[in-house]
Amino acid sequence: MDDDAGRGEGAPRTPSPIAELRDDRLGGVRLFLKRDDLLDPELPGNKWRKLKYNLAEAARLRHGTLLTFGGAYSNHIRATAAAGRRFGFATIGVIRGEEHLPLNPTLAGAAARGMRLTYLDRTAYRAKHTPETIARLRAEWGEFYLLPEGGSNALAARGCAELPAEIDAQLAAAGGFDAVCCACGTGGTLAGIAGGLPPGRRAVGFPVLKGGEYLAGEVERLQREAFGAPTSNWSLECGFHFGGYARRTPELDAFAGDFHERHGLRLDRVYIAKMMYGIFALTARGAFAPGARVVAVVTGGAGPA
Numbered sequence: 001m002d003d004d005a006g007r008g009e010g011a012p013r014t015p016s017p018i019a020e021l022r023d024d025r026l027g028g029v030r031l032f033l034k035r036d037d038l039l040d041p042e043l044p045g046n047k048w049r050k051l052k053y054n055l056a057e058a059a060r061l062r063h064g065t066l067l068t069f070g071g072a073y074s075n076h077i078r079a080t081a082a083a084g085r086r087f088g089f090a091t092i093g094v095i096r097g098e099e100h101l102p103l104n105p106t107l108a109g110a111a112a113r114g115m116r117l118t119y120l121d122r123t124a125y126r127a128k129h130t131p132e133t134i135a136r137l138r139a140e141w142g143e144f145y146l147l148p149e150g151g152s153n154a155l156a157a158r159g160c161a162e163l164p165a166e167i168d169a170q171l172a173a174a175g176g177f178d179a180v181c182c183a184c185g186t187g188g189t190l191a192g193i194a195g196g197l198p199p200g201r202r203a204v205g206f207p208v209l210k211g212g213e214y215l216a217g218e219v220e221r222l223q224r225e226a227f228g229a230p231t232s233n234w235s236l237e238c239g240f241h242f243g244g245y246a247r248r249t250p251e252l253d254a255f256a257g258d259f260h261e262r263h264g265l266r267l268d269r270v271y272i273a274k275m276m277y278g279i280f281a282l283t284a285r286g287a288f289a290p291g292a293r294v295v296a297v298v299t300g301g302a303g304p305a
């Protein structure tokens with residue numbers, strides 16, 4: 001393993017670019033896109049920020065292997081495999097459900113980067129973080145550094161907590177910012193961003209799963225672990241899941257198609273399109289004051305074509 005994992009050679013270079021999005025539908029609100037998707041082709045966006053301090057910790061503890069959990073289309077699984085390859089860790093991916101061959105592009109990419117894959121059926125997967133399951137995995141695979149599902153833990157939140165200062169420095173000339181928005185899967189990214197915000201700003205999270213209200217407890221727990229106490233500067237907008245995780249509707253597709261035509265940017269339907277739809281809807285509803293400067297974190301998955 002690489003003692004400098006997460007810091008030295010091979011680490012994506014921050015800051016990621018930021019650019020204002022000009023769109024007449026925004027009225028007086030100024031919207032900036034923080035392009036974390038451009039940080040690194042293999043370690044995009046929040047996945048890198050969440051891994052960074054975990055890799056350093058794994059190296060510090062002299063672990064040679066990372067083990068983590070995810071669905072068959074998990075961006076986190078793919079990023080962990082890429083990080084392991086780049087920084088010299090063996091990787092094990094514990095995948096929800098049964099093995100399907102041939103592997104889909106996410107899992108094939110992970111396997112090509114040396115990740116060993118193992119599967120838990122849905123019932124067993126639900127118990128993935130219990131001591132019994134972890135002990136069983138240790139018996140089978142040996143010692144490892146454990147990254148929870150989605151990579152969200154206290155160190156991940158601390159990595160994401162670096163975003164606000166980065167944005168602040170970039171937008172100083174524009175007068176700073178008022179709010180930061182992000183899409184939420186496990187809530188780790190939101191927990192971190194909110195934890196790193198200077199006073200007087202807020203963070204808005206857009207859960208991409210149905211019933212995203214439950215994430216509030218998760219965000220609080222992660223903030224308690226990362227920063228000692230939850231912060232009161234964030235909220236969840238739970239009305240933009242479009243049917244649930246990886247679900248889409250004609251309305252969402254139409255929005256993303258139109259957005260692509262206007263701005264030349266293809267929005268990933270699982271996360272970014274839902275957040276962006278939500279930001280435009282909130283703006284139309286007057287949720288942001290006229291003149292407010294809002295930053296949308298493009299956590300991954302956007303592309304030019």
Ligand SMILES: *Cc1c(COP(=O)(O)O)cnc(C)c1O
Nearest residue numbers: 075184185186187188189299300
């Ligand atoms: C994983 C992911 C998220 C969700 O991040 P959480 O920290 O799990 O809430 C958001 N956007 C993209 C593009 C992702 O890949």
